[in-house]
Amino acid sequence: MRRILDEKFFSGDTIKIAEKLLGKYLVRIKGGEEIALEINEVEAYDGVHDKASHASKGRTSRNEVMFARGGAWYVYFVYGIHWMLNIVVGEEEHPAAILIRGAGKISGPARLTKYLGVDGTFNKKMAALETGLWIEDRGEPADKKKIVQTPRIGVDYAGEEWSLKPYRFILKD
DNA sequence: TAAGTGATCTCT
């Protein structure tokens, strides 16, 4: 029996959920094969007040899905080259998402999407078995002692207050 | 350390 994380899991506090995602498994069905990677690095983006979040400038066609209820994917394109994979969290009208930066042996958010074959077609879709991409609990809770918090990466433009917030969570080996 | 690359957003 799979324990696929659904909107119930993703409806609470963004920061707490980010931390809880460590040690969960990102699962992808590709070409009939199942790829499961343990999530070991995430970043939280929470609310319109978070200057580093796409939602800080209000609702746009790109970030619209961040305003939906938790449980959907937010996939977008940056730097003309890279796809980023985020999971939407929080209640409706509260824009928040968690960027999955690393899982398994894959380090780096764009490398992850490239490896899994994730692109814009997943945007706004629910994370579920039918989608071919979801997150599941395999009953191995992350060791709290191995969790490290640091500031987020690549968000210097957000100003000191927000770029220095320890919203990045890493699960050490 | 810097260039690549193109969608998106903010002005006109």
Next chain:
DNA sequence: GAGATCACTTAA
């Protein structure tokens, strides 16, 4: 419609 910006990676 033009110009700037960007939740990154790779090659040097």
